[in-house]
Amino acid sequence: SCHVLDLNEPIIDHAEGQLFLNEAFKILMEEVLCKGTDAKQKVCRYEEPEVLAKILDLELREAGEPHEKLLQRVRDVATYSVKTCHPRFFNQQFSGVDYHSLAGRFLSESLNTNLFTYEVAPVFVLMENEVLRALRFLVGWTEGDGLFCPGGSTSNMFAMNLARYQLYPDVKTKGLWSLPQLVLFTSPESHYSVKKGAAFLGIGTDNVILVDVDDGGHMIPEDLEEKIKSAIAQGAVPFLVSCTSGTTVQGAFDPLDRIADVCEKHNLWMHVDAAWGGSVLFSKQHRHLMKGVERANSVAWNPHKMLTAGLQCSVLLLQDTTNLLKKCHSAHASYLFQQDKFYDVDLDIGDKSLQCSRKVDCLKLWLMWKAVGSSGLAERVNKAFSNVRYLTEKMKKTEGFKILNEPEFVNLCFWYIPPSLRGKELNEDYQDRLAKVAPVIKERMMRQGSMMVGYQPLGNKVNFFRVTVFSPLVSTKDLDFFLDEIERLGRDL
């Protein structure tokens, strides 16, 4: 039986809830957006996991807590989280902040809806359509299709699925059992989601054939041709080439025009993973790096990276106009995609995706674009390149810094060689000792909270730093600081 008395009153007090939201907002303005973007404040406050767990009092209990306690928790979260907006956060391919996109993100959260049907998200269905059109235009397509995906990895996997479906539409119903062995081609410097995708889609990571790259990390089209021929000779069926515009570590741009030649010759789907590098298309000066992109079948592009739109903001763009995306993914769920609705049901775009619930990720980009215009976004891209050039030139003149390669993009990869190792390149243990330098400097910078930059090995190259410079909050002062700080942290090693 139901207790009618209880059901007559709501058990949520909206006035209180709104007050909480207001207070929480003030905290995050102060702690995250003001302090978090201030060069004089720390980038991070590192604590060991066990210590942090105690400080945060993570346990979930039977009883709730009062507002004051919860607001303190909000403050703690802000204090101990890494300030990815900070001008000295150079660790990943996302950083900085754009306030218009941030407002767009708050708005998306508060409107809390899914993009599967027009009836539930009328504004955003139309908006997503426009944003995709504008991005396709930059690629060089006046028509086409596309989707926002929950990340570049998913975009790459969707492209893989589409390529497979186009070649063998029956795979959707019958599965891979009856098909010959499919193979795909990518470079060893491409993003790891290509391999994860191959495993997930049932193709198998062994069937991801790695094409040789040159010294700068660019796929070699002649080798691609060779490997395709070789695969065919062994009875496998090539179906996809996944090349990269802006590799993760070195920021290399594969030569798209020549790769397109090879793909056209062998009738292979060409996917360009431009998750990182795609934003160069905004810049007249730098879009030549992606020359030939319009010949691709699909492009993945993450505005949450270089354009600082905020996680998640990832698109998959397609040249196709035959509704391939929908045909490949649809399941025609009758409870959601009724055909007897009172509006044009083509606006119910949910069946193009493999997701059911799908967040609104277009508003953040749309609002930012409205705020600064494509010329404003182009300026940011150009500035990023100039910042990297500044840092590179300065680094070349500074003792103890050795660059891997002249940056093609906004990734600058280098070793810091402490005084004790300088001039000792020919020593037997040089590489081993050099490999230990970056991890120690990284630990020190994190414990002190002064800066964050990533390091990794690559091929036979031992640990080196990879600094990515693109946040609109960064200035030459921060770049000068960068060099000084690495030196300061590592010179005694």
Place this chain on the structure above:
Amino acid sequence: MLYLFMEDTEIPKLAPSDLCLDKPAVDMSSAEKFLERSMALILEEAVKRATNRSEKVCEWVSPQQLQQLLQLDLGDTGESEEELLQRCRDVIKYSVKTVHPRFFNQLFAGMEPYSMAASFIIEALKPSIYTYEVAPVFTLMEKVVLKKMIEVIGWEDGDGIFNAGGSLSNMYAINLARFHHCPDIKELGMSGSPRMVLFTSQDCHYSIAKAAAFLGIGTKNVYTVPCDERGKMIPSRLEELILKAKKEGAQPLMVNATAGTTVLGAFDPIEEIAYICEKYRLWLHVDACWGGAAILSKKHKHLVQGIHRANSVAWNPHKMMMVCLQCCAFVVRDQKHLLQRCYSSNARYLFQQDKFYDVSFDSGDKSIQCGRKPDAFKIWLLWKALGSSQLEQRVERALAMAQYLTQQMKARQGFRLLMEPEYANVCFWYVPPSLRNVPDGPEFWNKLHKVAPVIKERMMKRGSLMIGYQSHGDKANFFRMIIISPQVTTEDMDFVLDEIHSLGQDL
């Protein structure tokens, strides 16, 4: 007009001074002011007004009109702050107010301020949860929430991850089952291996079919088990299908049991299904995306009895628990790093093994995603705010409200229930006066089929209410009321019945 980039245009060279590298490119103080003004607007229009019953649930305009009103196209130059705030206002105005107390259209609804505050924090901090170094707080929080869910399900220990949707959780389950059964498939792929088959109810979520297609298994290899008249999978028919598959020479892999089906809100009999899975050594996955919350209520947890026998569970707090989208958990009863082994690719630029902290805290390689949002924080803050006791109260209230509506409906002319609800879905037909004396038969059902779509159109154009309708199997279009929000009262339930009648009585 979008600027056209043409290949043969002279590309002007930019002098370094043009770009002013000495200063940040963003004017901080005006940016902060914009943020404050837009937040005030959001709290006023999208939160306060949107939860007010005297405001509309939606402001319907035709797509063509909306296109014009919003002025969506993206140009070369930026707009002023006033114009941008007006755009925010327009976006709010023409968006459906899913937080409104009379939004019953989907399996999510209502306004939950604690999880919303958590969402705002996540947006401001902008973390990605792949490594401890970049997201220390959120990494620990995700672990704690998953642990709590595992405890509540009744496993001694386990693993899990939050991901971008229940559909993805279901895909993870299928892929894990496949990897567990045959680890070589990760490298070798599937062509050449024996045909695998999945089993699920005919009323399961469509993501199972999508998953089968995506993972290369094929939709034809998803065998659907018939349901009884209450929408529950029939275990004996499941066993028949498993035997049939074996006879065909196929390899049964996994059974997907649904705890809370999308339309009827039915719960498959997990205990009996588990017995069959154990007998034939099949992976049992429970899609509890919608019904998982029942486990928090002592009164209603019997609905998911047997769930502790599952190998994996999908549970979406963004549904019944009203956490902001998205918040989807996938948990697996395993202590041998199955998730890690199945998904890892050991990318050396992200998951370096020589880090200065314990790298087992880097959870990113368990996921198919790289960048990933810390969705677990939203449910963590909510749980801290309410505690399990109040979360339980909310679930019980929602179900009690569904019972109230059911009783009211039975007492009223013109409303016909499909079946007694056992969860928060109340499915019914509205029979307008003109059809009330027509005997049950093809003529009656054909005419009734046309009623719901018209009422739906009218309610949306009036903006008073939003409820979903659909056909199901051979049943004519019926309404599906979903009751979630604790803001909803008996007055709202009475309103629903009055309003539907008001909108449809002339049909």
